[in-house]
Amino acid sequence: MDFRSRLIATLKAVRPVLEEPGVLVLGSEVPNLLQDGAAATLVVSKDVDLGIPVSQHARVKLRLGEIDGLKASTEEPSVWLPEREELIEVNFLGIDHAIQHPSETYVLEDDLLPLMVFGPLSWVSPATPIEVEGLVVPVPRKAGMILEKLVTDRSGVKGDRDLLVVAGILPLCDESDLEELETLFRRLPAELQYAVCSNLTLLSLLDPVRGMPDPGAQRRAVASLLRRLQGEAG
Numbered sequence: 001m002d003f004r005s006r007l008i009a010t011l012k013a014v015r016p017v018l019e020e021p022g023v024l025v026l027g028s029e030v031p032n033l034l035q036d037g038a039a040a041t042l043v044v045s046k047d048v049d050l051g052i053p054v055s056q057h058a059r060v061k062l063r064l065g066e067i068d069g070l071k072a073s074t075e076e077p078s079v080w081l082p083e084r085e086e087l088i089e090v091n092f093l094g095i096d097h098a099i100q101h102p103s104e105t106y107v108l109e110d111d112l113l114p115l116m117v118f119g120p121l122s123w124v125s126p127a128t129p130i131e132v133e134g135l136v137v138p139v140p141r142k143a144g145m146i147l148e149k150l151v152t153d154r155s156g157v158k159g160d161r162d163l164l165v166v167a168g169i170l171p172l173c174d175e176s177d178l179e180e181l182e183t184l185f186r187r188l189p190a191e192l193q194y195a196v197c198s199n200l201t202l203l204s205l206l207d208p209v210r211g212m213p214d215p216g217a218q219r220r221a222v223a224s225l226l227r228r229l230q231g232e233a234g
Contacts, residue, residue, distance in 0.1 A: 004040035031168025
C-alpha cells in the first residue's frame with residue numbers, strides 16, 4: 001500500500017474529528033495534500049498532525065470514540081497509534097489564537113486528550129478545504145503555515161524537517177500568499193523577523209533528501225523571498 005493511500009485512509013479514519021469547526025491538518029502532510037490530487041509524493045515524515053483549537057477541545061473529545069482503527073498511546077495520549085497496517089500515526093496538537101508570542105507554549109492537561117499548545121500555531125488559520133476521494137480535508141493557509149515553520153525553534157533532524165515542509169509549500173504559493181506572508185512577517189518583533197530570515201538562509205543551504213521536497217530546486221524562490229522580507233524588515 002503506497003503512502004498516499006495510507007494517508008487518505010488515516011484521514012478517513014479520523015473524519016469525525018476533521019468535521020469539527022477549526023480543526024486543521026498541519027505539519028508535513030500539508031504539502032502532500034496541496035499537490036494536485038493530494039499526490040503525497042513529498043514524504044517528510046510518516047504521521048499526521050491535527051491542530052485542535054482549545055476552544056473546540058470539549059467537542060473534539062466527544063468525537064474521539066468515533067475514530068476507527070486508531071487508539072491513544074498509553075504513554076502519550078495525544079498520540080494515536082494505528083491498529084491496522086494501512087493507517088499511520090496521528091498526533092493531536094493545540095491551537096490557541098489568544099497567544100501573543102510563540103514562547104507562550106503550554107500544556108492543556110486532560111486525562112483523555114491532553115494537548116501541547118504551541119505558540120507559533122496561533123498564526124495558522126483555515127484555508128478553503130480540499131476534497132480528496134469524497135473526504136473534505138481542512139488545511140491551513142499557506143502563509144501562516146510557512147511562518148509557523150520558520151519561527152519554530154528546533155534543531156537537528158526535526159528542524160530540517162520543518163524547513164523541508166517550507167520547501168514543499170513554497171512552490172505552491174502565488175503572489176497573494178507571499179503578500180500575506182510578508183504582512184504577517186512585518187507584525188513580528190525584530191528577534192522573530194531575524195529568526196525567519198535565518199531559517200530561510202538555512203533552508204537554502206540544506207542538501208536534498210531522497211523522497212522529500214528538494215531544497216535545491218527552491219533556492220531561487222527562497223532567495224527571492226528572503227530579499228523581499230529583508231528589504232523592509234524593521
